[in-house]
Amino acid sequence: xxxxxxxxxxxxFNTRLGLFLFLIYLTLYTGFVLINAFAADKMETIVLAGLNxxxxxxxxxxxxxxxxxxxxxxxxxxxxAENTETGEVAAVQGDSK
Amino acid sequence: MIYDPAPLxxxxxxxxVFGTVGLSFYLGRKAKSSEGYFAAHGQIxxxxxxxxxxxxxxxxxxxxxxxxxxxxxxxxxFLYSIGFLAxxxxxxxxIAEPMKRLGKFTFxxxxxxxxxSRGIKGAAGISTLVVSIFYLIPQMVGAxxxxxPLLGLPHWVGVVMVGVVVIMIVVTAxxxxxxxxQFLKGSLLVIFSTVLVVMLLQKGLTTDTSxxxxxxPVSEQDLKQKTIADRKVxxxxxxxxSTAEKKQEFIRFVPKDxxxxxxxxxxxxxxxxxxxxxxxxQSVTGSGASxxxxxxxxxxxxxxxxxxxxxxxxxxxxxxxxxxxxxxxxFFTTIGDSEVILWGSTTITNPEGPKTTVYYQKPTAGKxxxxxxxxxxxxxxxxxxxxxxxxxxxxxLALFCGTASLPHILIRYYTVKDGSAxxxxxxxxxxxxxxxxxxxxxxxxxxMTSGSLDLTDTNMSAPLxxxxxxxxxxxxxxxxxxxxVLGTVSGLILASSGAVAHxxxxxxxxxxxSGDAQVKVAKIAAIVVGGIAIILGVLFKELNVGYLVGxxxxxxxxxxxxxxxxxxxxxxxxxxGIIASVLVGMISSLGWILLSADTYKSxxxxxxxxxxxxxxxxxxxxxxxxxxxLIVVSLYYSNKQEESTSKASV
Numbered sequence: 001x002x003x004x005x006x007x008x009x010x011x012x013f014n015t016r017l018g019l020f021l022f023l024i025y026l027t028l029y030t031g032f033v034l035i036n037a038f039a040a041d042k043m044e045t046i047v048l049a050g051l052n053x054x055x056x057x058x059x060x061x062x063x064x065x066x067x068x069x070x071x072x073x074x075x076x077x078x079x080x081a082e083n084t085e086t087g088e089v090a091a092v093q094g095d096s097k
Numbered sequence: 098m099i100y101d102p103a104p105l106x107x108x109x110x111x112x113x114v115f116g117t118v119g120l121s122f123y124l125g126r127k128a129k130s131s132e133g134y135f136a137a138h139g140q141i142x143x144x145x146x147x148x149x150x151x152x153x154x155x156x157x158x159x160x161x162x163x164x165x166x167x168x169x170x171x172x173x174x175f176l177y178s179i180g181f182l183a184x185x186x187x188x189x190x191x192i193a194e195p196m197k198r199l200g201k202f203t204f205x206x207x208x209x210x211x212x213x214s215r216g217i218k219g220a221a222g223i224s225t226l227v228v229s230i231f232y233l234i235p236q237m238v239g240a241x242x243x244x245x246p247l248l249g250l251p252h253w254v255g256v257v258m259v260g261v262v263v264i265m266i267v268v269t270a271x272x273x274x275x276x277x278x279q280f281l282k283g284s285l286l287v288i289f290s291t292v293l294v295v296m297l298l299q300k301g302l303t304t305d306t307s308x309x310x311x312x313x314p315v316s317e318q319d320l321k322q323k324t325i326a327d328r329k330v331x332x333x334x335x336x337x338x339s340t341a342e343k344k345q346e347f348i349r350f351v352p353k354d355x356x357x358x359x360x361x362x363x364x365x366x367x368x369x370x371x372x373x374x375x376x377x378x379q380s381v382t383g384s385g386a387s388x389x390x391x392x393x394x395x396x397x398x399x400x401x402x403x404x405x406x407x408x409x410x411x412x413x414x415x416x417x418x419x420x421x422x423x424x425x426x427x428f429f430t431t432i433g434d435s436e437v438i439l440w441g442s443t444t445i446t447n448p449e450g451p452k453t454t455v456y457y458q459k460p461t462a463g464k465x466x467x468x469x470x471x472x473x474x475x476x477x478x479x480x481x482x483x484x485x486x487x488x489x490x491x492x493x494l495a496l497f498c499g500t501a502s503l504p505h506i507l508i509r510y511y512t513v514k515d516g517s518a519x520x521x522x523x524x525x526x527x528x529x530x531x532x533x534x535x536x537x538x539x540x541x542x543x544x545m546t547s548g549s550l551d552l553t554d555t556n557m558s559a560p561l562x563x564x565x566x567x568x569x570x571x572x573x574x575x576x577x578x579x580x581x582v583l584g585t586v587s588g589l590i591l592a593s594s595g596a597v598a599h600x601x602x603x604x605x606x607x608x609x610x611s612g613d614a615q616v617k618v619a620k621i622a623a624i625v626v627g628g629i630a631i632i633l634g635v636l637f638k639e640l641n642v643g644y645l646v647g648x649x650x651x652x653x654x655x656x657x658x659x660x661x662x663x664x665x666x667x668x669x670x671x672x673x674g675i676i677a678s679v680l681v682g683m684i685s686s687l688g689w690i691l692l693s694a695d696t697y698k699s700x701x702x703x704x705x706x707x708x709x710x711x712x713x714x715x716x717x718x719x720x721x722x723x724x725x726x727l728i729v730v731s732l733y734y735s736n737k738q739e740e741s742t743s744k745a746s747v
Contacts (some may be wrong), residue, residue, distance in 0.1 A: 011194075018190035025186045032179070033493045036469050037486045040478045044468045050430040054172055054468050055538070058179050062531045065186055069524045072189065078517055 010077035017075055021068045028064065032057050106247055106572035113576035117278055117583060118262060122269050143518040145280045147525020150509055152279030154181075154500075154526070155286055155533055156585035158646035160578050161239045163534075165555035167541020168408065168562075170439070171466025173475045174541055177647070178534035180493050184500025184650075185530065187658075189523040192501040194516040195665050203592070204507045205600040208660055208679075212672040215605050220679040222600030224656040225504040227683055229593040230629060231652055232503065233586060235645035237634020240582045242556040246564075247575045253635045259579070260631035263586040267594065267623040275591055276512055279584045285577050287529055290536045293559075293574065296566050297543040298428055301420040302435070305409035305548055309438075309458065312362060314372035320348065320364065325375070331359055336445040336453070346443065347378060347455055349392075357400040358393030363457035376458045379404055379552060383451040406561075408550035411460055412436035425539075432542055435463040439471075439545075440552060456552050466545065474695075474713075488712035492647055495716030499650025502657035505588035508595065586630065590623045597622035637700075648690050651716045655682035659723035667731075671738075674731030682723030689715035 007015070035042055035057075043054035141149070159181065166174030199210035205221030237256045244255025266275065312326050323330055331349040339345035349359040362375035381404070382389040389395060393402040413420060414434035423431060439461045445453040465471060470479040477485020500506060510519045544550060544562035551557050560578060564571035598619035602608045610618060637645065660678045663670045690696060693713040694705035 014194065018194075022186060022190035025183070025190075029183050029186075029493075029497060033490060036176070036493075037478055037489050040468070040470050044464060049426050050433070051426065052433070052464070052467055055429060058172075058175055058538075059535060061179050062182050062534055065182055066528050066531050068186065069189055069527045073521060073524045076517070076520060 008079055011079045014076045014079070017072060021072055025065065025068055028061060032061060105569060106575065109569070109572040110247055110576040110579065113580050114262060114583075117281075117580050118265060120278060120281075141276050141512040143522040144525055146276065146509060146512055146518070146522035148283045148529055149276045149279035149512075150283075150506065150522060150526030151287065151529035151533065152281075152283030152581065152584050153505055153509060153588045154530055154585075155283065156236055156239075156581060156646075158235050158239070159533070159537070160286065160290075160559055160581060161242065161556040162235065162646060163537045164541045164544060164559035164562075165557070166472065167538060168544035168550055168558035169555045170472035170475075171437075171542070171545070172469050172538075173472035175538045176469060176475070176493070177496065178537050180496025181500065182527070182531050182534050183497050185523065185527045187498060188501040188506065189520065189527065191665070192507075192661065193510060193519045193523045196507055196510040197516045197519040203595045203599050204504045204657065205596065205604065207507070208664060208675060209604070211664065212675070214672040214676070215607075216676040217672055217679075218600045218604030220676045221657075221660075222596040222605065224679050224683050225596035225600070226593050226626075227687065228502070228649060228653040228656065229504055229589045229596075230626065230633070232505070232646065232649040233589050233626075233630040234633045234637050235649070236582050236586045236589070237630050238637050238645065239556055240579060240586075241634060241638055242554055243560065243575055243579050243582070245554075246551075246557060246560070247572070247579070252638050256631055256634035256638075259582055259586060260627050260634070263583055263590060264624055264627040266583065266587045267590045267627070268620045275584065275587045276509075278580075279588065282577060282581045282584045283529060286581055287533050287536075289570070289573055289577055290533060290540065290559075293563055293566065293570060294536050294539045294543070296570070297539060297562070298425065299422045300566060301423045302410055302413060302428075302431055302546055303419040304411060304413050304417075306411060308405065308409065308548065309377040310360075310362075311377070312375035314367055314370065314374055316372055320345075320373065325350075328353065328360075335447045335449070347445075347457075348375060356393070356402070358389070358391040358402050361391055361455065363455075365458075365460075376460075378455050378457040380445075380453050380455045381553065382447075382453040387451075404552055406549045407438070407440055407456075407552055408545055409438055409548045410435050410463075410546050411438050428539065428542070429467060432463045432546070433467050437461050437463055437466055437545060439466070466542070484712045487717055488714050491651075491712065491714035491717035494720060495647065495651040495654045495714060498654035498658045498716070498720055502653040502661070503650075504592040504596070504653075504657075505585070508592050509588075586627075590626050590630070591619075593626040594619035594622040597626075647714065651690065651714060651719070652683060652686045654716055655686035655719035655723050656680075657682070659720065659727055663724065663727050663731075667728075669731050669735055670727065671731040671734045673734045674727040677730040678723045678727035681726040682719055685722055686715045686719040689719060 035053075043052060043057075045053045047053050048056050159178070163174045163177050166177070168174075196207050199207040203222070204225055205218045208221045209217040237259060240259035241252035241255035244250050244258060245252055248255075266278070312328070315325060319325055325348070329351040331351060333339070333345065333349070337345075337347065337349065345364065347361055347363055349361050352358065352360050361378045361380050363378045365374040365376055367374055380391050382392070390402040390404055393400065395401065395403060397403055410432075412435055414431060420431055437460075439459045440456050441459045442454055442456045445455060447453060461471075470476055475489060478489050509522075540559050540562060544558035547562045547565040549561040549565035551561060560571055560575045563574040598610070598615050602618060603610055603615065656679050659682060660675045663678070664675065689710045690713075692709040693715075694708035694710070695713045697703040697708045698705040
């Protein structure tokens with residue numbers, strides 16, 4: 001069986017962090033899609049530096065994706081199973097048998 | 098439009114293609130084992146893999162399709178950019194590390210890591226093949242579109258060329274060369290797109306009121322005369338006649354200068370007046386060798402006509418004719434305050450002979466092209482139909498869920514050494530891809546106002562924008578776009594060949610193959626899949642590549658994502674649940690697409706109103722359906738198992 005049955009605390013932390021950041025982004029993305037689908041006129045509203053909500057929110061989603069990705073990259077903990085290259089190979093081979 | 102192949106363009110283009118193939122041959126010498134062929138021995142540095150993600154992902158759909166859609170309709174194309182990038186969040190936060198941890202060569206490996214089931218390998222292998230082939234279609238269509246203006250060759254030649262070159266790349270080298278080729282192309286695409294945007298902003302915006310003629314204002318009475326503004330009217334006949342249901346939309350004149358064919362004008366209303374304005378239009382009758390432009394044979398010789406390039410501003414703020422250099426924000430605000438000429442089209446049915454498509458100018462307020470809902474397929478979000486809104490939600494859901502389900506993206510997680518490298522390379526990928534997608538809005542709107550667009554092929558907008566700025570830039574951008582198609586196609590064919598050799602032959606049929614034999618079988622599979630891709634690329638040439646990719650995402654998200662996510666996060670998932678979910682997701686989404694209005698219209702040539710599927714994008718129904726299937730089937734089988742265990746213990 002695979003190693004995910006007994007994940008290390010580091011891996012569990014990474015998974016929870018990933019899901020937490022995913023939910024934040026999902027909320028923002030859902031907001032964007034719902035405004036477009038049900039209140040498309042709102043997207044014409046000028047909100048910042050003469051730019052409308054469609055451009056600001058759209059660019060914002062792209063930039064925010066990178067910000068969250070960097071936060072995730074900085075906060076993730078290294079899984080001890082990855083410290084040796086052979087450890088990973090062994091884990092993978094164990095999985096497939 | 099008729100394109101002139103430029104020697105410089107051909108030289109640069111061939112340099113890129115030979116460079117790519119040469120690199121593949123060179124790197125291919127090192128990839129003899131199955132680990133090397135399918136997964137580059139897991140030794141690709143994470144930063145290189147990250148850029149290679151961008152190379153794989155920024156395909157014909159992103160560069161040609163999105164820019165083309167923005168150039169033709171404005172902001173709507175950018176919705177794809179946002180959805181495509183958002184999908185990477187799912188890939189990074191949910192999929193990246195487990196994929197690396199659980200799998201070895203293919204997507205099926207990861208899905209099957211817990212169960213070692215032939216059924217899962219079979220279902221995942223077939224789904225990989227189906228999604229890859231679906232995703233291959235737009236890439237091949239894009240390649241054909243690029244070859245036409247670059248080398249002056251027909252569309253099908255481009256499709257065959259890309260097919261043959263890609264088969265050579267995949268057969269010679271596998272994942273090592275594909276990765277390095279993707280790295281180079283991903284970097285070059287982003288660098289030269291940035292150069293193009295900087296040059297576009299430096300050039301600024303200008304108005305063009307001379308490329309197409311305007312007559313008027315004229316009164317309703319004038320329109321009934323035999324001569325208007327000294328121009329002799331051709332009396333309307335056949336499909337040009339007005340009917341009780343349809344008032345006269347166009348007026349045709351005998352050309353003044355003795356040219357062949359006719360000059361055609363669209364009759365435009367003037368707001369607040371009963372008078373009309375006549376704006377020049379363009380018409381295409383028939384296709385192939387017998388194609389006529391404005392009633393004359395297509396060509397440049399005497400007695401022939403060709404379509405004129407389009408895309409311009411009719412008014413700038415403050416009545417200016419040129420803005421000079423613009424900043425990244427003032428570019429948008431200036432377009433918002435300008436008037437853009439978009440082009441609509443309508444079909445005239447002639448009782449005898451082929452149909453005529455007439456393209457006509459639609460002066461549009463700039464702020465309308467900076468908001469969603471201008472594209473016919475997105476216009477529903479401003480209408481009353483709930484189905485149209487569902488269609489939009491469905492597309493955005495498929496884009497969000499599709500990235501992390503694409504086989505050729507998933508296999509890239511096996512080319513790095515561990516989960517941490519998988520994570521880091523995804524972050525590099527997000528940075529590169531996100532930056533590029535920001536550029537797409539500039540490129541698309543720049544193309545919209547460049548005066549160089551091809552009315553009949555929106556896919557060529559970005560390269561033609563480059564051509565309007567510098568011809569050498571056109572050659573470079575087209576060559577990069579073409580090689581990007583090569584890279585994406587090679588990634589897809591590699592994923593498909595892996596599915597055939599590793600999942601279906603070894604995993605399902607139980608055929609024992611050595612590492613070398615696996616690679617040989619995969620190469621034969623690559624040739625077959627490449628051949629199928631060539632045929633489909635020729636058949637689907639009329640469709641916008643961005644839209645086609647939307648469908649591929651729907652199938653991928655419905656077939657693959659539910660099984661992958663539930664395997665990772667729901668302990669009661671059973672192998673039966675996974676198999677059922679993959680098959681139900683794949684078959685339902687494919688079936689939905691084949692029965693949708695868009696397919697009826699564009700593929701079968703049938704009346705879209707007869708379509709069975711209520712809207713075109715299946716994701717909002719088929720993704721939840723695949724999740725529910727997995728849960729129900731898993732619960733059923735785990736209950737059954739519990740029952741049999743308790744019976745045994747009694």
